[in-house]
Amino acid sequence: MKQKLFLILILLFITINISGCWSKKELNEIAIILGTGVDYTKDNKIQLTYQLARPAAFGGGGMGGGPGGGAAMNQNITWIVSATGDTVFDAQSRLSQQIPRHLYLGHNVVLILGERLCRHGVLDVINFFHRQPLSRGTVWIMATPQEAKKVLESHSELQMTSAQAIGFLARLRTGYVLRFRDFSQDLASRGTNPVLTRVELKRQGVAQGPGLEKIHHHQEIIITGAAIFKEDKLIGWLDCQETQGLRWLKGDIHKMGIIIPSPIYPDKNISLDVIKGNTKIEPVYQKGKVKFYLGIKAEIDVIEQQDEEDFTRTEMIKAVENITATKIRQRVKISLDKVQGEYKVDSFGFGEAFHRKHKKEWSKLKNRWDEEFANAQVYLTVKVKLKDTGMQGRRASLKR
Amino acid sequence: MTDKILEGGKIDARQTLYLLVTMIYATLILFIPQNTVAHAKQDAWLSFLVAFTGGVIISLVVINLSLRFPGQTLFEYLPLILGRFPGKIIGFFYVWLFIHFCALVDREYCSHIVAVFMPETPGEVFLIHGTIMAAYIAYCGLEVLARLNQLFLPLNAGLLTTLFVLVTPEMKVINILPVFDTSLLSLAKSTITPLSWFGEIVALAVIIPYLAEQKNIYHLTIKALFFVLILIELATIGVLLVFSPTLTSSYFFPVLSGTKMINIANFVERLEIIPIVIWVTSGTVKAALFFWAAALGSAQLLGLKDYRPLLLPLAVIVTALGYLLHPSIIDLLNFLTQAFPFYALTFEFIIPFLLLIIVLIKGPGKK
């Protein structure tokens, strides 16, 4: 009796285990998506573009392919497919009718949204990427003034695929970059409007190698600024310079260079690098008026000088610090004027700062926050500290 | 009166502590942050604090009641308090409660696996898996269960802390500011669900007779509840800091979504296996504990010598219940947040409290 029971249990266990095959997907049954692009076509449909990795090109060892995983010449590494539909899923199901493998979103690196879609509003398409169990919050999300499909139809000279290349570029944080999770947060918050990274496919560099002399028109995806949204709709672009100001305002300060005119030799420049910086927002609510006091603090290093300023002298350091502060103020002002003055949206999270400080007033203001913000006064104080001057204090000179 | 043949195992103080912690945090950590955050927003951590206090009160009532009947489980002293027939009826209600708890745990993690990892696979597969595990552990007895948990709890607590540490680069302190931004009503709303979970401590009434020493039981239980509080706060504050309250409440499984955000040096990433390990191990222990309690309870109520023959029919009931009770994860969530607290708290607090009052007035049991 006991043995029989045991046998039945074992059989049951095996049966239910075998039924697990439902979710089974062999590695060579999936099409790994590395980049996703969404566009809004002229006839008001959603166009979904996937950059699919072609695994055979990633072979590494095995037969033929050399070590190190480099792709062989004249071999396609990625396959870019696109389809249109009424929703993202509609487009995807059209795609899956054409592709002999399961589309696999688990390794998507980047989500690029085309300009027409952004102007139309991104809420329509974003949700698909939330509900997908395989989609991740760490996907880089970007907007492009070009067509997202065109942007994905590219390859990278250094990385295996252009999607991975843009992912690595974003990780370096040289521009304003954000991830899907951050974007969703901004989208769901009244206190801030989303800002997206702006990417473009541009002619970049010259690929060199034996036999390559004739090929000169290589295009890479690069970060060229930021996209300003009002709620879920794009209302304008910022270029790289303006994005720097935006990053100061958002307190997102990594890897930023500043070029200032020399305090003594007006036609010469000094290059500085911001190594640390933070932005403190101090909202004040007085007599129905919203004011913001911004305290920016930065620590800078000297990277290069064109003339012969002597950084061992305290006056020189003071002078450089002052000029830098002015420069930072100018940059912030440019962005502020553009975003607050021209676009009239709060892209900086000032609303959230206000919420944290004035809980009661916020509930009255939150529904018309962008108007309040557009009329708000912003006062800036910038404090700069020169920390380091690289390997030299003053340069070797003829003059001394 | 006490029938020692039924369950011969004894568990020591440390094992009890660990067991109580796992019994509560296992499912709390899976769903509850989502619901609580939905109501209490960034002040969710506060609601857990309140729920913890409630849990302490419930545990005091249950322990006080149990200690008046040394060496006897809830099912044995119920007839002593209420008389033979009504006592047995209430006893069967408790058996039902434990079966239901067990089915819920099974159902919860089956839903989770299906929703997150294997959408194409029918949920019954995981349901049966879960029940088989729970039944096997219950078959091995309380001692094995307690020992098993001695491996799993430290492991899980360690893994949870690791996750918390790894996800710190993604955290923004401003996400839980401003504090105390929630009205008392929403706070109360957000507290009641975790409180009903803390109230599962009522299973102590079955465990207490099997403790090797009972003198520190108050101390032990409060310590266990406190550990639960720490674990759940760790998880809740973690997800709140990573996602803002709005985003947190939009996810079914915030802890899992939070884990997906981990990316350190492009290498330490994609650690979703850690939450599965935490949920499956702790969920199994929890399900097994309630399974054991249900089997032991029915054996004691029916006056059987051994509870093990009851495991198979109970397993069938649990699997069927887990399958039939909730058609979808939405339904399960709605039940857990809207109906479950009142239903569970009746058994967890009101009945033990009334029993205690009866005992105090009528006076059966030891002073």
Added chain:
Amino acid sequence: MFDFFKSKKTQEAARLESPGVKEQAWRNQKLKANLKENLTTLHFILADCYDVVFREFDFAQLPDIRLALIYVDGLADKIQVSNFVMRSLSLEVPPALPKEYKITKAQAFDFIRDRGLCIHQIEETDSLARLIDAIMSGDTVLLVDGHARAIINGARGWEARSIEDSKTEAVVRGPRESFVETMRTNTSLLRRRIKNPALKIEVRPIGKITRTDVAVIYIKGVVYPGLVTEVKERLSRIEIDAVLESGYLEELIDDNPLSPFCTINHTDRVDKVAAMLLEGRAAILTDGTPYVLTVPTLFNEIIQSPEDYYQRYFFYSLIRLIRLAALIIFLTAPAIYVALLTFHQEMLPTALLLSIAGQREAVPFPALVEVLLMDITFEILREAGIRMPQPVGQAVSIVGAIVIGEASVRAGLVAPATVIVVALTGIASFTLCYPGTLSLRLIKFPLTIIAAFTGLFGLICSLIILITHLTSLRSFGIPFLYPVMPLSPAQLKDVVVRAPWWALLTRPHLLGKENPRRMKAGLKPKPPEKNN
């Protein structure tokens, strides 16, 4: 006399009547006073035993007394027997005796026993059964005419393998000696390590036909209370015709006969057995095999090696952690690999996934088949390496592995990543204590298959069931997973790490509760106190 027995007819008769293993009636018989009668009986019992030698001669002191020596050729030490038994009895008069010293026929037996034999170990018996047992185990028996008693001379000496390095558990630092097949040598090896009368060796024969000596060894006052009685009781329950190896006993006294896990460890290392005894365990020595059973066994012995205690503790703590990692890899690596490849591709880093996907692009099998194929190939090679004749042994198996691995990758049958995983799994198993790995090697296959059907979830479920099973096991009353489950934090210092000797103050808590203290506290070396 001999002629009588050599006649064909009687031999035939003897063969017909000579008792087999079923007839045990003679075992109750006693010796007779008449030598001729005794010899007849013995010839009767020992008929057709080609290796038994009967030697009759006259006693030098009293020539009308005839003596008979009976021994098994090859088991008895012939030099000892001829020099110190035959020579002294048939030729020489004990020099201390006066020439005119005469003994009577009745005194002959006592005289021979007390003055005539130059043998260390003698025993007197009148039981035919004991006599036969003694002959069969290599003793030389002396019968004296006119006396219903016999002298058993313990002059054993046979060809035996010399003491060598342990073949199954090698160490870099530590004693080289390992047990051999002879029990007496083995007990001497142990006694040399534990020079204490508290080291008790209790011998009993087991096996109705083989009469194999089985010794229970323990240190009185250290051994886990009640353990020896339990072991002896379990041994005395055994009624079997043969015990050729300790494995027979192992399966007959196991607590968990239905479990794939063996809860009785075995070893051929002398120092390991000594250490086990000193921790409060008991050992079961079986004659004829170098493998000694040690009970009770704990699961953590799988990651322990005697060398851990001889080498510097820092490094060997790391080694233990590595062994633990190897244990986990060994058990789960193929399963995890299959699960990740067939279900959870999202859990691999992108670059790694693309690389593996590239490798597997041309592979015609599903991941499970691929892994099983390689795994079984590996097991075949491993088995072949053991069974192959020594000269072709290891080299061929290693070359085979490389050739098959390399060729199957080149042929596109297997992805290189799979070969790496399977090879790693195989190598990881060699870091562990061999007996313990056998059951894990078995369990690895179902785990892989389950992982291929239900992914990591199924794998975790199976591991939970596995751990539950391990938790429910007991070895001679001690929980198999002690001290992890039930948790005893103070004991963990000698499980996953090895604390320095000056911190290992106590024996393992449960095992050594009879005599918990191992050493004086505060032995940690300190700089000498300054003399003022």
